[in-house]
Amino acid sequence: DTGSAAAIPINEVDIAYVTPVTIGTPPQTLMLDLDTGSSDLWVFSSLTPSNQVRGQEIYSPTKSSTSKLLSGHTWSIRYGDGSGSRGTVYTDNFTIGGLEVKSQAVQAALEVSSSFTQEQSLDGLVGLGFSALNTVRPSSQLTFFDNARPNLDEEVFTADLKYHATGSYDFGFIDSKKYAGNITYTAVQQSPGYWTHSLSGYSVGSGAFHASQISGISDTGTTLLYLPTAIVTAYYRQVQGAQNSQYYGGYVFPCSSTLPTFTFGIEGARFTIPASYINYTRISPTSTTCYGGLQSSSGLGINIFGDVALKAAFVVFSGTNPPRIGFAIK
Numbered sequence: 001d002t003g004s005a006a007a008i009p010i011n012e013v014d015i016a017y018v019t020p021v022t023i024g025t026p027p028q029t030l031m032l033d034l035d036t037g038s039s040d041l042w043v044f045s046s047l048t049p050s051n052q053v054r055g056q057e058i059y060s061p062t063k064s065s066t067s068k069l070l071s072g073h074t075w076s077i078r079y080g081d082g083s084g085s086r087g088t089v090y091t092d093n094f095t096i097g098g099l100e101v102k103s104q105a106v107q108a109a110l111e112v113s114s115s116f117t118q119e120q121s122l123d124g125l126v127g128l129g130f131s132a133l134n135t136v137r138p139s140s141q142l143t144f145f146d147n148a149r150p151n152l153d154e155e156v157f158t159a160d161l162k163y164h165a166t167g168s169y170d171f172g173f174i175d176s177k178k179y180a181g182n183i184t185y186t187a188v189q190q191s192p193g194y195w196t197h198s199l200s201g202y203s204v205g206s207g208a209f210h211a212s213q214i215s216g217i218s219d220t221g222t223t224l225l226y227l228p229t230a231i232v233t234a235y236y237r238q239v240q241g242a243q244n245s246q247y248y249g250g251y252v253f254p255c256s257s258t259l260p261t262f263t264f265g266i267e268g269a270r271f272t273i274p275a276s277y278i279n280y281t282r283i284s285p286t287s288t289t290c291y292g293g294l295q296s297s298s299g300l301g302i303n304i305f306g307d308v309a310l311k312a313a314f315v316v317f318s319g320t321n322p323p324r325i326g327f328a329i330k
């Protein structure tokens with residue numbers, strides 16, 4: 001089997017991407033954030049208190065003839081940005097882009113944090129990290145990819161995220177029309193459950209390439225690119241008027257600044273992030289100060305290759321044994 005679905009930016013600065021999925025019988029359509037940085041599939045539901053729902057689509061298990069309560073099971077998750085949710089668990093038929101998994105664990109939210117309530121275009125998440133990270137207890141549940149794998153033509157899914165445009169996620173096949181040249185693969189370390197791998201180095205603008213192994217996670221659910229402070233300061237040293245603002249919690253600069261590109265290595269291959277991707281957003285609609293798409297990872301304890309980096313490439317998440325990750329120019 002294979003599947004293919006759109007990855008639609010939820011706002012004008014690509015803060016996140018959502019994908020239409022269907023759950024249950026008859027199918028209920030929700031817009032979910034496919035997130036390689038976590039492994040819970042959770043949705044706003046008929047069980048979510050109405051004062052925590054603001055415009056989101058909800059999953060109603062009682063309206064689905066194929067839903068089953070996974071009795072006695074609960075879940076609770078906290079994300080890197082402090083947001084979180086918790087609830088109960090059903091199994092039901094779940095489809096992304098024509099690829100169906102019967103009895104997928106669908107985690108129905110009983111409570112969501114305020115940042116989820118405020119994000120009306122996001123109805124939940126599909127975790128595509130390794131199932132070891134799943135928070136359902138007493139027995140953890142498998143991700144959509146792990147459930148689908150035995151039926152996939154190829155044990156892969158690919159991410160083709162785009163700058164200010166709709167991209168795609170494919171399951172079970174690698175679409176050669178979506179990239180140019182070769183795919184460069186590198187080893188993935190799957191513990192504790194992220195798609196963890198190394199960059200082979202970086203360069204700023206037209207500067208020399210600095211070879212160094214930089215370990216981090218490729219995470220479609222994280223908006224920005226978070227790297228070690230030394231690399232980030234070297235980058236913003238090239239930007240007139242840039243400063244690391246305590247107030248704004250990161251590097252800001254005059255929106256009129258000319259930013260350099262940023263290039264990262266995967267093994268011997270090189271991927272260049274255009275300056276426009278790093279000129280992330282105005283700090284407020286009328287401000288002439290802008291917030292950078294490249295920020296320091298020092299507060300996170302982990303480097304995160306988020307959407308700002310991933311949308312500069314065509315990315316193959318390979319669930320083969322051992323797992324690996326591939327990048328290609330597009």
Ligand SMILES: CSC[C@H](NC(=O)[C@H](Cc1ccccc1)OC(=O)N1CCC(N)CC1)C(=O)N[C@@H](CC1CCCCC1)[C@@H](O)COc1ccncc1
Nearest residue numbers: 015016035037038079080081083119219221222223224304
């Ligand atoms: C550096 S982990 C921070 C990261 N969350 C972000 O990237 C959010 C995403 C967002 C925010 C608001 C609306 C929509 C999307 O966006 C920002 O935080 N920013 C963008 C806007 C910018 N101005 C400020 C910074 C994060 O937890 N991701 C997790 C998934 C994410 C959770 C929030 C909803 C959307 C999906 C996940 O993959 C990684 O989980 C962990 C990573 C490391 N250890 C523990 C958990």
